[in-house]
Amino acid sequence: MTTDKLEKEIAAGGYKFPRSENLPVLLSPVKISGTNVTLENSLAVHPMEGGDFALEDNSPTETIVRRYRRFARGGAGLIWFEATAVQEDARSFDRQAMITPENVDAYKRLVEQIKTENPNVKVIVQLTHSGRYSKRGRKPAPVITHHSLPLNDRLPLPPDYPVVDDDYLDRLPEAFVRSAVLARKAGFDGVDIKCCHCYLYAELLSAYQRPGKYGGPYENRARLTLDTISAVRSALPSDTIVSSRVGMSDMMPYPWGFGVPTDGSVACDLTEPLRLIGDMRDRGCTLFSLTMGTPYYNPHVNRPYGKGVPTSPEPPLRGVERMINTSAQVKNAYPELTFVGAGYSYLGESSPYVAAGAIEDGMIDIVGYGRMSLCYPDFPRDIAVGKFDRKKSCLTCGKCSQLLGGFRPVGCPVRDSEIYLPIYQDLLKERAEAGK
Numbered sequence: 286m287t288t289d290k291l292e293k294e295i296a297a298g299g300y301k302f303p304r305s306e307n308l309p310v311l312l313s314p315v316k317i318s319g320t321n322v323t324l325e326n327s328l329a330v331h332p333m334e335g336g337d338f339a340l341e342d343n344s345p346t347e348t349i350v351r352r353y354r355r356f357a358r359g360g361a362g363l364i365w366f367e368a369t370a371v372q373e374d375a376r377s378f379d380r381q382a383m384i385t386p387e388n389v390d391a392y393k394r395l396v397e398q399i400k401t402e403n404p405n406v407k408v409i410v411q412l413t414h415s416g417r418y419s420k421r422g423r424k425p426a427p428v429i430t431h432h433s434l435p436l437n438d439r440l441p442l443p444p445d446y447p448v449v450d451d452d453y454l455d456r457l458p459e460a461f462v463r464s465a466v467l468a469r470k471a472g473f474d475g476v477d478i479k480c481c482h483c484y485l486y487a488e489l490l491s492a493y494q495r496p497g498k499y500g501g502p503y504e505n506r507a508r509l510t511l512d513t514i515s516a517v518r519s520a521l522p523s524d525t526i527v528s529s530r531v532g533m534s535d536m537m538p539y540p541w542g543f544g545v546p547t548d549g550s551v552a553c554d555l556t557e558p559l560r561l562i563g564d565m566r567d568r569g570c571t572l573f574s575l576t577m578g579t580p581y582y583n584p585h586v587n588r589p590y591g592k593g594v595p596t597s598p599e600p601p602l603r604g605v606e607r608m609i610n611t612s613a614q615v616k617n618a619y620p621e622l623t624f625v626g627a628g629y630s631y632l633g634e635s636s637p638y639v640a641a642g643a644i645e646d647g648m649i650d651i652v653g654y655g656r657m658s659l660c661y662p663d664f665p666r667d668i669a670v671g672k673f674d675r676k677k678s679c680l681t682c683g684k685c686s687q688l689l690g691g692f693r694p695v696g697c698p699v700r701d702s703e704i705y706l707p708i709y710q711d712l713l714k715e716r717a718e719a720g721k
C-alpha cells in the first residue's frame with residue numbers, strides 16, 4: 286500500500302499507529318535480555334513453514350537452502366527458522382522440518398550456509414508439536430489436549446475423538462530437549478518453544494475443562510510450557526537463547542480461547558498471558574516473539590490480508606493495529622525483556638515508518654516480517670536507508686499460505702515467479718481437477 290493511501294485510511298478509520306521518519310533507528314543493535322547476544326539490527330524474519338523438506342530424511346532441500354540464504358543476504362539481524370517438529374506424530378505434514386540424529390549434519394550445513402551469507406545473523410529454530418493440526422503423511426492425525434468446539438468444527442472432529450492423556454504430555458519436555466540439543470549441535474543460536482496459533486502447547490493453555498494436572502486452573506494449563514522451558518534451559522549451554530513465540534490472545538470466545546475475557550466476547554485480556562510471560566522469564570526464557578489468533582480459525586487476526594480468500598471480517602488495518610498495540614502493552618509490562626513484534630507486512634511501503642515509530646517509542650524491540658520476506662528478502666537492507674521498493678512489496682494476497690495449505694514449497698508466486706508461479710499453477714490445476 287502506498288504511504289498516501291495508508292495515511293488516508295488511517296485518518297478515515299481513526300487508527301492509532303506509531304510513526305517516525307527516523308528509519309536508521311531500524312538499524313539499532315539489540316541486546317537480547319539475559320544473554321550476551323547482541324543482534325546487528327532491529328529487524329527479523331518471522332518463522333514460515335516452507336513445506337519442502339526431503340521426504341526420505343526430513344533434511345532441507347535446495348529451495349529451503351535458497352530461501353534462507355536469501356533471508357540472510359537481506360541483512361535482518363535475526364532469522365526465526367520455521368516450525369520444526371519435535372517428534373514424528375507432532376508433524377504438520379510429511380515435508381515439515383524435523384531434526385534427527387541422522388540428518389543433523391544437513392541442518393548444520395544449512396546454518397553454515399546462512400552464516401556464510403551473513404556471519405552476524407542469529408538464527409533461532411522454532412520447535413513445535415503441531416497438536417490438532419498434526420498429520421500422518423498428509424492425512425489429518427490430530428493430537429488434541431481437550432475439545433475446543435470452534436476448532437473441532439473447523440477440522441472437523443467428532444465429540445468423542447480421543448484426548449491425549451497426562452502420560453503423553455509428561456513425555457513432551459524430553460522430546461523438546463532432544464530436539465533442542467540437536468538444534469544446538471546444528472549450530473542454531475537459540476530455540477523457540479512454540480506456544481501460539483493453537484498448536485498443542487498453545488491449545489493446552491485454554492484447557493479450562495480438562496481434568497487432571499494439565500487442565501483447569503492457570504497453574505495446570507501452563508505447567509507443560511513452563512516445565513518444558515525449565516528442561517530445555519537446563520539442557521543447553523548458557524550461551525544458547527531460549528525463546529518462545531507466544532500467542533497474546535487466541536481471539537476466540539471463552540472457554541475456548543486463551544487470553545480472552547470470561548464474558549464470552551472476542552477480545553484480548555492480557556491477565557493470563559502476562560502472567561505466563563513472567564513465569565516463562567523465571568524459567569529462563571528471555572526472548573519472546575508476540576503473535577495472536579490462529580491461521581485455522583481467524584487468519585485475519587494472525588496475518589491481516591488485503592486480497593484473496595477468505596474475505597477478512599474486519600478492516601485489515603484493525604488487525605494490524607491490534608497486533609502492534611497489544612504487543613506494546615506486553616512490552617510495557619516487561620520493559621527488561623526482549624520482544625519481536627508482528628503484523629507489519631500489510632503496511633507495505635508505509636511499514637518502515639510505523640516500525641521505526643514503534644521502536645523509537647519503546648513499543649517493541651525488534652520488528653519481524655513474515656510474508657514480506659518471502660517476496661522481498663532484501664527489504665531489511667532497503668527499508669532502513671529509505672529505499673523501500675513498492676514494486677517488490679508484499680500484496681498480502683494469501684498465495685504463500687495457499688501453497689502451504691496445498692503441501693507445496695512456500696514462496697511468493699507473484700514476486701518470485703520464476704520458481705513459485707509454476708508451483709502455484711500446478712496447485713490450482715490439481716484443485717480444479719479435484720473440483721475444489
Ligand SMILES: Cc1cc2nc3c(=O)[nH]c(=O)nc-3n(C[C@H](O)[C@H](O)[C@H](O)COP(=O)(O)O)c2cc1C
Binds near residue numbers: 332530631
Ligand atoms: C506461509 C506461511 C507460513 C507460516 N509458518 C509459520 C510458522 O512456521 N511458525 C509461526 O509461528 N508462524 C508462521 N506463520 C506466521 C508468520 O510467522 C507471521 O506471524 C504472519 O505471517 C504475520 O506476519 P506478516 O504480516 O509479516 O506476514 C506463517 C505464515 C505464512 C504466511
